[in-house]
Amino acid sequence: MVIITENPILAIIDIGSNSLRLMVAKRLKEGGAVIVDERKETPRLALAKDTEGFLTLDGFSRLIQALQYFRDVAQAFNADPIIVRATAALRNLANQQQVLQEINRQTGLTVEVLSGDEEAAIGFLAVKNSIPLTKGWTIDVGGGSTEIVSYENGDIRHQRSFAFGAVSLSSLNLSLTDMMSWVQEQYAQVNWLQTRSPQSIALGGSARVMARSIQHESEYPLQQIHAFRVPTVVIDAWLAKIALMTPDQRKKVAHIPKDRLDIIVPGIAIILGLLKTTQSDTLTISGYGLRNGLLLQHMESNTPTFPSLALDSAWNVALRSEWPSGLTKALQEQVSQLGKAVKGLLGLSERSMELVQSAALLRYCGRNVNMYHWDRHTFYHILGSSLTGLNHQEWVSVALIASYRSSKRLQKFWSPFSSIVSREQLVLVRKLGVLLRLAEIFSAPSMNGVERLSVQHSNKQLIITVSGTGISCPIEELKDVAKDIKKSWQMKLVVPGLLN
Structure with a gap:
């Protein structure tokens, strides 16, 4: 549903199994949007359920505290609407309705719980609008679930939500070898994952943390995670090394944030298992995910200015x-x-x-x-x-x-x-x-009064004819560009009436 409002500021709250995230965005009059603020809290809701699947009082208290904080930040920006979506963190709760009602009573926020398919489709929307797609799959590893989409020419062909994520898999206390075997057994049950993938894309916190660590180790000069490509063999070696480290070593040596120290190994094992299942040589990291997809959904117009x-x-x-x-x-x-x-x-x-x-x-x-x-x-x-x-x-x-x-x-x-x-x-x-x-x-x-411009080239000459009234031109700059054209293009620039 598209929300029509004159207020250019909106806020999006993503309730995940490991962390809660807030995004505040300003919609631009000419189209598009700019992110003006982002916040993160880590209540680990995936570990806050009792044996019967009910959210514990302690977990609920941490959830409410984070939501009240995010609400106050959003209101400080005069954000309207404040869009709140929950994934596996609340999706499988035995007391889901009670929790949703109590959230609304204590914070005034209305939470919509996404199905696994909805979560996968929204994450894919973010990827589709940020990376040129051919044929392949995307994987979004959350704390309590993993969403995989296969696509071709920008269209979803298959999608599946798996009931395991970085936090829930870590609770099984498996060795890396057993963890990889277990993950690949889950993928082996899905027929459309048994073919080689020419394009593989990962979104989510685990993938981003791994990419930053690898960039730091290799002294990679461009400090951008989005569209960063990592060979599968590099991921395999990195994960094997990280799995042998203590949490303190992971923090100091690999520059992994403290809220990921205990879940980075299962998070990357889930991704690596899919890379090996689909015989993928390289993984592309997406810096855009669920919140960006939700932002796109709630923009008043998604029509791009340019086709590219x-x-x-x-x-x-x-x-x-x-x-x-x-x-x-x-x-x-x-x-x-x-x-x-x-x-x-x-x-x-x-x-x-x-x-x-x-x-x-x-x-x-x-x-x-x-x-x-x-x-x-x-x-x-x-x-x-x-x-x-x-x-x-x-x-x-x-x-x-x-x-x-x-x-x-x-x-x-x-x-x-x-x-x-x-x-x-x-x-x-x-x-x-x-x-x-x-x-x-x-x-x-630079040049004014130009009504028509024509270009011809012959005999190593580039001839640009300009017509118009009252034409003014930076002659010295034109001469300098002509020298550049001579050296780079091996051609002489001729502009009749201005440069011969």
Whole structure:
């Protein structure tokens, strides 16, 4: 159900078996939303049930305390509505209705309990809107349940909610070997999980914690979890090492937070068991999950501005800067027009065109920080932004393209990230950076009065003819871009009447 309200702030509370999480989001007038606050409490509700399946008084007390805190935070932001959803934490309670009524009486919050299928579908919605999908599966490991979805071309083919999660599996006190065997036995009972998967995606806290630990160990330069890819063999080795550690070693050596010290092994065993069952070589981490899916469900409009995930995400990030959105859109349109004209000449793929257009939308996002060093601020702003629809190589590439001013500065920004973007890939990045500089020359506010622009190329010359009235142009900048085109594209730029 879509909730229509004039208030741009809404809050989402996710009651999980291990933790409760709060997300406060602001919906933007132009579309999309920005997360303005997130909180987490860990009442471990999966371990707060008695032998008959009733939530204990102590567990209920911790739940109410966390909900009252989240409610107060949401109200401080004037959030309306406050959406509260529960998963396996309350789904299988023997006294579920009594608990829900008492929550409403003590907090004023109305809780809706999601079925396993609903939980899986909402998590998948978040993944679908943040990672380009082909064919494969997603897995969301919670504290008390695990949701798996198989998909093809963005559509759900099968889904299953398993009645075990990181917290409940940890209570069985199994060795890692026995744990892996037990998990794979559960998967063996599902026919559609017995085929090789070309794409495998994990969401949830266990996957994110593992990814951060592996990134730290390998000194991975991009501090982003979303779209991070980890080979299955690396996960296998990491889990074997973590399983032998004491909780104190896990905290100090592997940088695992204290609320995950005792459940990280079963959490990753559940994921690794599926990777081995489906013969998957690599796992992609999703930084988006149930709360993001709920946010998408409750947006007044889910219609994207652009047909591409990458472009739409870049546009949403660009809207948060103070640069006029009309100028940003004009630059994207100009780079698209010029790109089509030189696409064959430079050997650009459709994906390369998406990347340079994404970079165009983000070109100005650092200028409100410091005008004189805007390229540096743009570069790091993009690396720290919540972009979607890109793998990490593309993410760094977009940052390099958007901040491009010269080959020398490109090398400086690229050097720390050479393990993600290769030197060969950097050649393409520079070509696209030069294309963006060229488009910027022929876009307002750099050039005004342009009514028509045509592009031709022959005999190593790129001829751009501009027509209009009262055309003004930054000649020195145009000459500098011409030098860049000569070096990167091996062509001479000619602009009749402006540059011969």
